[in-house]
Amino acid sequence: MFVKADLIKNDIFDIDYKKLKNDGIKLIIFDLDSTIMRSKSGSYDTRTLELFEEIKTMFQVCVMSNNTNEKYIKKVQRITPFEVYGMVKKPNPYFIKQYIEKYKFENNEVVIIGDRPLTDILVGNKIGINSILVDSINRKEESKLTRFVRRLERLFLIK
Ligand SMILES: [Mg+2]
Structure with missing residues (x-):
């Protein structure tokens, strides 16, 4: 099982959102x-919130997480300026597909942005939407083991 991301970027700040807009992403x-x-932090960096304010005027934006902790997701919903869904079960395409159909987007108008090839990018490939793989937002604080697992998972990527 191999996956292909359309773009690979350092983080969400490294993405050219104006270009996405020009390319027809909605x-x-x-x-x-x-x-x-940042993993389990339950809060956003100021820089992230500023980015959200900018891009929510350009796109419909939502968050799709596999996190099953209801309390945590509820907390995140309160501090996020767009819809947040937990228990999405990526790489199962069901929930995301339903969402795209509900809002009547074409697949080529949608991009999924995530840090995990075998969940975020794989689900994008399954549905046929665009995908951008980013490195972890807290990569500098991650343990050697976590970094090792990340490198292993990237072996499934086709460049
Ligand atoms: Mg993730």
Whole structure:
């Protein structure tokens, strides 16, 4: 099983959102943990909130997380300026597909942005939407083991 991300970027700040807009993207689906929020921190950096304010005027934006902790997701919902869903079960495409159909987006108008090839990028490939792989937002604080697992998972990427 191999996966292909359309773009590979350092982090969410390294993405050219104006270009996405010009390329016809209308819906951005963010992964939560390690993509837009430091793992288990339950809060956003100021820089992230500023980015949200900018891009929510340009796109429909939502967050699709596999996190099953209801309390945590509720907390995140309160501090996020767009919709947040937990228990999405990526790489199962069901929930995200339903969402895209509900809002009548074409697949080529949608991009999923996440840090995990085998969940975020794989689900994007399964549905046929665009995908951007980013490195962990808290990569500098991650343990050697976590970094090692990340490198292993990237072996499934086709460049
Ligand atoms: Mg993640």
